[in-house]
Amino acid sequence: MLTRSALRQMIPCLAMIGTLAAPAAHAAWPDPNKPIRVVVGFPPGGGADALARAVAPALATQLKANVIIDNRPGAGGLIATDMVAKAAPDGYTLYVATPGSFTIWPNLRKLPYDPQKDFAPISVLVTMPNVLVTGADSPYKDVHALLAAVRSANGKFSYASGGNGTIGQIAAEQLKMLTGLQMQHVPYKGTTPALTDVMGGIVPITFSDPSAKPLIASGKLRVLAVTTAQRSAQFPGVPTVAESGVPGYDVTNWYGLVAPAGTPADVIAQLNRALVKVMADPDIRQRLAVSGMDATADTPQQFARLLASERAKWGDLIRKAGIQGD
Structure with a gap:
């Protein structure tokens, strides 16, 4: 049993631990009442939109926060991608990343954003064929x-x-x-x-x-x-x-979730943990399967490696095919 004297000696240490723990918890999700905006670079009804609308309610439940969908169509997703790249890196603006903005357009022309430096990958969410x-x-x-x-x-x-x-x-x-x-x-x-x-x-x-x-x-x-x-x-x-009749043909599609670069690492980690649980939910998986998508999840590091490999793969195709950007 602890003596009163020993307990008095421990109190400053306990207080310090509490002080250290409180900011970490606060930083992970500072204001659960502030809406989290999931931006989609395409109109309602498409695959990226269907994914966002399937995942948003479950993500809101996991985070105990409000999650809203913000459709910003135009320029094959580039308008929305650039907007998110310039958004505050606080965890309240997320983006449904698609191959176009992150692995194809970077090989076609100079962009107002850097797909590697301006975003923090969170997780791949689905894979699918076209x-x-x-x-x-x-x-x-x-x-x-x-x-x-x-x-x-x-x-x-x-x-x-x-x-x-x-x-x-x-x-x-x-x-x-x-x-x-x-x-x-x-x-x-x-x-x-x-x-x-x-x-x-x-x-x-x-x-x-x-x-x-x-x-x-x-x-x-x-x-x-x-x-x-x-x-x-x-x-x-x-x-x-x-x-x-076209041997060697292979195009795999995917959608994932990213945040602006500079979003705190603990926020990215919390979002990733929440998404792993969401994408494992049988109801979510079934809902996405109806739309032809296979639910998945990975780590931010694995997603970053996928983005890098896809940029190289499609860059090679674009050069060989002589595809020109606008």
Whole structure:
């Protein structure tokens, strides 16, 4: 048993421990009543938006804070990316990172932000294929028929994407490079308007993110292939582009969450811990699976390595294909 004298000697040490612990807890989440803004660089209805809306309520529960979605479409996500790069690094502005802004556009032109230095990776959230889709009334029943049509169009065949520098454009450009065929790029301000015009027959095809899955299920779109090297459990029975006559074709899509550089390390760590729990939740995983996404999570360091490797991979493709930025 501690004597009164020994207890008196311990009190200053206990007070010091309390003083050290309190700021750490405070810094991890200073004001849970202040809304956390999750910025999406595309209109409502696309894959990045669907992910944010699935994750936000569960993240709010984990953090005991308010989480809101802020859609800022335009320029293939660049407008929103630049805005977040310049936001206060306090944990209250987060961004749904997509390959375009972080691994593709850096290889196309000088940007107002540095994708490596201006952001703090938190975690990858989902991986998925893109899907090569055409309208329900389209004459193309498979990739072989599509390629034959592209070949006979003599460079006048077009494809839609969610914007310049998006993974949908890269998916189409890799197809062009591996087949030697030519297609004209028609960029939109997001996946949803691109899909609308493909459904209407205005543009014949697009390489969509998996937000097209409900439209495929309802018969409004026909899926011809998935872009990953292996078939996707989210699209059972759908062949890959590679096995449909384009050997070596492989484009894997992903979305993750980042914060502005300088966000305190303990805040990043708390966000990562919360997201690991959120992405393991069976209800969240099922909800994302409906949208064609495979929920996952990793460490900030692993996410940073993915971003670096993807920048190198797509930079090589862009140079070989001669893709030009705006």
